[in-house]
Amino acid sequence: MRVGQGLDVHAFCDGDHVMLGGVRVPHDRGLAAHSDGDVVLHALCDAVLGALALGDIGKHFPPSDERWADADSRDLLRAVAAMAAERGWRAVNADLTVVCEAPRVGPHVAAMRGHIATDLGLDTDAVSVKATTTETLGFCGRGEGIAATAIVLMERT
Numbered sequence: 001m002r003v004g005q006g007l008d009v010h011a012f013c014d015g016d017h018v019m020l021g022g023v024r025v026p027h028d029r030g031l032a033a034h035s036d037g038d039v040v041l042h043a044l045c046d047a048v049l050g051a052l053a054l055g056d057i058g059k060h061f062p063p064s065d066e067r068w069a070d071a072d073s074r075d076l077l078r079a080v081a082a083m084a085a086e087r088g089w090r091a092v093n094a095d096l097t098v099v100c101e102a103p104r105v106g107p108h109v110a111a112m113r114g115h116i117a118t119d120l121g122l123d124t125d126a127v128s129v130k131a132t133t134t135e136t137l138g139f140c141g142r143g144e145g146i147a148a149t150a151i152v153l154m155e156r157t
C-alpha cells in the first residue's frame, strides 16, 4: 500500500462559475488558472502522483504548455490514474477537503464524489468530499481564493 497527499490553491478572478471536483458550480467569481482551475482535482492528482513518487501535476502537465490551456481537469485525473495503472497501482479510497467561505460546496458533494469515483475506478462510497470555511481567517477567509487538500490510498493491482 502507498499513501499520498496533495494541496492546491487557486485565486479568484472575474467569472461566473468555478469548477470543483468536475462540477460547474455557479459563483460570482471564477478561478485563475491555466486549465479549468479545478483546485479539487488538482489536489487529488498530486495525491495520486505523490503516493507513487511520480512528481507533481506541474511536472506532467506544465502550465507553460499550450496543450493544457483550459484543460478539463477530469482528463488530467484520468491521465494520472492511467499512469498509476501502467505501473501496477490503483486507488483504494480518497478523502478531500475544500476550503472556502463561498460558494457553498455541500449541495455539490454528491456529484463531485460521482465524478471522482468514475475517474479513479472506485465505488462512490470510497470517495469522501468535505468542505470547511476558515471562519473568515486567512486568504480563504478573505474570499481571495479556494484551497483543497486530498489524501489517497493506493494498492497494487
Ligand SMILES: Nc1ccn([C@@H]2O[C@H](COP(=O)(O)O)[C@@H](O)[C@H]2O)c(=O)n1
Pocket (backbone or CB within 6 Å): 099, 100, 101, 102, 103, 104, 105, 106, 107, 130, 131, 132, 133, 134, 135
Ligand atoms: N464552502 C463551504 C464551507 C462549508 N460548508 C459546510 O458548512 C459546514 C460548516 O462549515 P465550518 O467552516 O463552519 O465548519 C461544513 O462542515 C460544510 O458541511 C460548505 O458546504 N461549503
Ligand SMILES: C[C@@]1(CO)OP(=O)(O)OP(=O)(O)OC[C@H]1O
Pocket (backbone or CB within 6 Å): 008, 009, 032, 033, 034, 035, 036, 037, 038, 042, 057, 058, 059, 060, 061, 062, 063, 064, 065, 068, 069, 071
Ligand atoms: C493544471 C495545470 C495545467 O497546466 O495548470 P493550472 O490550471 O494553472 O493549475 P495548477 O494547480 O497550478 O497545476 C499546474 C498545471 O499542471
